[in-house]
Amino acid sequence: MLYASAISDMALLMAVIWSFHLKYAQTAAFYLKAPTFMYVFIFIALRALRFEARYVLFAGAMGALGWAILLLIVLSGHGGPPNVTHDYTEYLTSNATLIGAEVDKIVAVLLVTSILALAITRARRLLVRAVAERIAAQDLSRFLAPEVADRIRRSELRIAAGEGELRDVTILTTDLRAFSGLSATMAPDSVVKLLQDYQARVCPAIRAAGGSIDKYLGDGILSSFGAAQPSGTDAADALRAADAVAAAVAAWNAERTGQGLPPMRVGMALASGRVIFGAVGDGDRLEYTVIGDAVNRAAKLEKHTKAENVRALCDAATYDRAVSQGYVPPAVRERRAARQVDGVAAPVDLVVITP
Structure with missing residues (x-):
């Protein structure tokens, strides 16, 4: 269900973005400039609430794949000429397609996904370690006087004989x-x-x-x-x-x-x-x-x-x-x-x- 929801969210978002060129009677290259693309990062971040990196990675992969498909639709000529350009000004002021800019978007999605997944993985390790240390500290108090156990836990240096x-x-x-x-x-x-x-x-x-x-x-x-x-x-x-x-x-x-x-x-x-x-x-x-x-x-x-x-x-x-x-x-x-x-x-x- 979680994987399916990531697929459905990204598919719906890409379909909405794709429909922009129809709504405004423009060539397909028009929808590549839609600011709605930023919602990709929101859908990826939502998966972070599960506190598991795999869902974030999957959502990020679906977002990058969806944008790549939209780019391929433009380049294939469906929905009008792609009008590929290398001029940044022309790209911003017309329905031209700057392939490097779209690749940058895909790379940004993948990088943000990777960083967020790495942060979640490290956070999970710290959480597991904190829980393990808490349990160990509780066990320590069972075998030592509470004051001694607290002294050992608070010691900043390694205790030596x-x-x-x-x-x-x-x-x-x-x-x-x-x-x-x-x-x-x-x-x-x-x-x-x-x-x-x-x-x-x-x-x-x-x-x-x-x-x-x-x-x-x-x-x-x-x-x-x-x-x-x-x-x-x-x-x-x-x-x-x-x-x-x-x-x-x-x-x-x-x-x-x-x-x-x-x-x-x-x-x-x-x-x-x-x-x-x-x-x-x-x-x-x-x-x-x-x-x-x-x-x-x-x-x-x-x-x-x-x-x-x-x-x-x-x-x-x-x-x-x-x-x-x-x-x-x-x-x-x-x-x-x-x-x-x-x-x-x-x-x-x-x-x-x-x-």
């Missing part, structure tokens, strides 16, 4: 207690379902407070505040996230108890400090992560929660920093001074976040 920036951040680590023992006694599907339930409750609480999920460490989650996007309230946001995670786990355990399942315990720890935020890897595979003492200290404090027999701990310096940033604790927190933490040389003043 070893590039990093100093950040003052707060690290929050969470760990699903006794998961290794449970996974050894549960079916694989049940293990994955349990892990998914845990992450589905903990991760939204972290993100809602402004945290970025740095990585999943089996049943552990490492998140950072103020790394991907520098913040002046990183410690306060991290403490709020810890409170939200504790509430989410409590709600999860209420559901599990109602289903006749045992409750789960989640350990947490927080630590603040200056870290390096950047890309690491071997060049072929890169990963954005945080590196520094705060990360190590948070991991050690999380392990120390078992020794303190609590679910969540924070060093006193981080807690005081959070309070100075506007964090309002929901209750008075217990402080434990000068505790010896494995892997930490000096005693650490601790604050119990969740008993």
